[in-house]
Amino acid sequence: MLKVTGIFKNFNKHEVLKGIDLTVNKGNVVVILGPSGSGKTTLLRCINFLEKADRGHLDFDEISLDYDTVTRKQINDVRKKTAFVFQNYNLFNNKTVLENVTEGLVYGHGVEKAKAVEIAKKAIDKVGLSDRYDYYPSQLSGGQQQRVGIARAIAIEPEVILFDEPTSALDPELIGEVLTIIRQLAKEGKTMVIVTHEMQFAREIATHVIFMEEGVIVEEGNPERVFSKPEKERTRQFLSRVLPPEYMI
Amino acid sequence: MELNYEFMVRTFGLLLQAIPVTLKLTAVTLLLATPFAFLLALARIYAVPYAAKFASAYISVMRGIPMVLQILLVYSLLPSLLNYLFKQAGIAYNIFDLDTIWYAYIIFTFSEIAVLSEVFRSALGSVGDGQIEAGLSVGMNRRTIYWRILIPQALVTALPSLCNVTVTLIKNTSLAFMMAVQDITATGKIAASYGYNYVEAYLDVFLVYIIVCSLVQIAFRISEKHLGRFRHTSQISG
Ligand SMILES: Nc1ncnc2c1ncn2[C@@H]1O[C@H](COP(=O)(O)OP(=O)(O)OP(=O)(O)O)[C@@H](O)[C@H]1O
Numbered sequence A: 001m002l003k004v005t006g007i008f009k010n011f012n013k014h015e016v017l018k019g020i021d022l023t024v025n026k027g028n029v030v031v032i033l034g035p036s037g038s039g040k041t042t043l044l045r046c047i048n049f050l051e052k053a054d055r056g057h058l059d060f061d062e063i064s065l066d067y068d069t070v071t072r073k074q075i076n077d078v079r080k081k082t083a084f085v086f087q088n089y090n091l092f093n094n095k096t097v098l099e100n101v102t103e104g105l106v107y108g109h110g111v112e113k114a115k116a117v118e119i120a121k122k123a124i125d126k127v128g129l130s131d132r133y134d135y136y137p138s139q140l141s142g143g144q145q146q147r148v149g150i151a152r153a154i155a156i157e158p159e160v161i162l163f164d165e166p167t168s169a170l171d172p173e174l175i176g177e178v179l180t181i182i183r184q185l186a187k188e189g190k191t192m193v194i195v196t197h198e199m200q201f202a203r204e205i206a207t208h209v210i211f212m213e214e215g216v217i218v219e220e221g222n223p224e225r226v227f228s229k230p231e232k233e234r235t236r237q238f239l240s241r242v243l244p245p246e247y248m249i
Numbered sequence B: 001m002e003l004n005y006e007f008m009v010r011t012f013g014l015l016l017q018a019i020p021v022t023l024k025l026t027a028v029t030l031l032l033a034t035p036f037a038f039l040l041a042l043a044r045i046y047a048v049p050y051a052a053k054f055a056s057a058y059i060s061v062m063r064g065i066p067m068v069l070q071i072l073l074v075y076s077l078l079p080s081l082l083n084y085l086f087k088q089a090g091i092a093y094n095i096f097d098l099d100t101i102w103y104a105y106i107i108f109t110f111s112e113i114a115v116l117s118e119v120f121r122s123a124l125g126s127v128g129d130g131q132i133e134a135g136l137s138v139g140m141n142r143r144t145i146y147w148r149i150l151i152p153q154a155l156v157t158a159l160p161s162l163c164n165v166t167v168t169l170i171k172n173t174s175l176a177f178m179m180a181v182q183d184i185t186a187t188g189k190i191a192a193s194y195g196y197n198y199v200e201a202y203l204d205v206f207l208v209y210i211i212v213c214s215l216v217q218i219a220f221r222i223s224e225k226h227l228g229r230f231r232h233t234s235q236i237s238g
């Protein structure tokens, strides 16, 4: 369904992505792991053009494009099929919870207003905030804000949802409520690419795990194998640093 | 010293009638300057080649010239220059028939463009790129994001500065008397010169400016409260 190949990206001559290949099939939950600065965020951002990769190819259903010759229309087409959940939520601060969700539907996807409200309410109910429609982001806790971020993403019914460390800005006691919702989405068969440092969660939810370091994919495979029998020394070192000892063999 | 109270009251009434001229000078200037200031702010935010350089140069030059000097220069040069150009081009219009308030608009607008563009730049910058990216990620285009998300928030952030800018401009428009515009100050000066009641007249002028500026500040505070409803609300979680 979604396949990127040979992605390169540099910031001021500093090569951050060095030829990444990534395939996401329908219903997959791809989890990307890796130390800080390895290029995980940049990779996600290149997929929906919040960052423009220098080189590489992207196939997404009927869309096929090269990053160096991509057109505005192709960018819009890809964005319509994807949604992004940000580390810092990035809610529209001057809009209520309900408006945060309808905004993209109405002004991004051309959905009629009344219909958008109906869809938005469903999405907000799903993340458990049906009693908060008219609240502003400043009146919500971090966990609630991130749930609105997820509602905004699922409302446009994207084919792939990209999550960039959805819980790392949250206080520990608020992480659970957000992870529960993502688990629920996985159960419904939503296709997702998730960057996270929550190892336990990653292992449990992933259908495919990618370990990145310094702009390359070091190792990938099904979660059981990557977590319990990593082939590469680098992966082992990383996991032993981030996993509590009882998970290591 | 005896103050002529009867004169003061009468003059005060005259000055009140001149308030619209001062407000018109201020409002027209702000309206004319806003779109240009916004473009200069964008040029600097997005570091547009040449335009950004021009914007910073323009702003620092305008900052460096005293308003009085701008008025003296433009008001003594522009009419003769235009007159000459019109003659050369064979245009029959007599430039000296033009209401001099137009020179005031032009001069004040040129200097407010510089001031406002700095206000807009910092206000737009304060909203942050995250919300633009969020908008893009749900398929909105940049223009829609600016109109619906960025500008409404930047406006609220900018209101205190805009209030300062407006009050300063109201006071600066008093220099319009140099261009024979009948604003509050000019009206006061004329009233004073009849019977040499300068002290009374200037006290009146002083009072009127204080009243106008206070009202403007109150208006800004009310709009800030109203437009800024989405902020500073107490945290309700659960
Ligand atoms: N806009 C940018 N300008 C310059 N350098 C950048 C920019 N964005 C990212 N980088 C650099 O690219 C590298 C990869 O960053 P990226 O954010 O993709 O890493 P990450 O794997 O997401 O890290 P983390 O786990 O800390 O979020 C880092 O060295 C970072 O400093």
Ligand SMILES: [Mg+2]
Residues within 6 Å of the ligand: A040, A041, A042, A164, A165
């Ligand atoms: Mg990151």
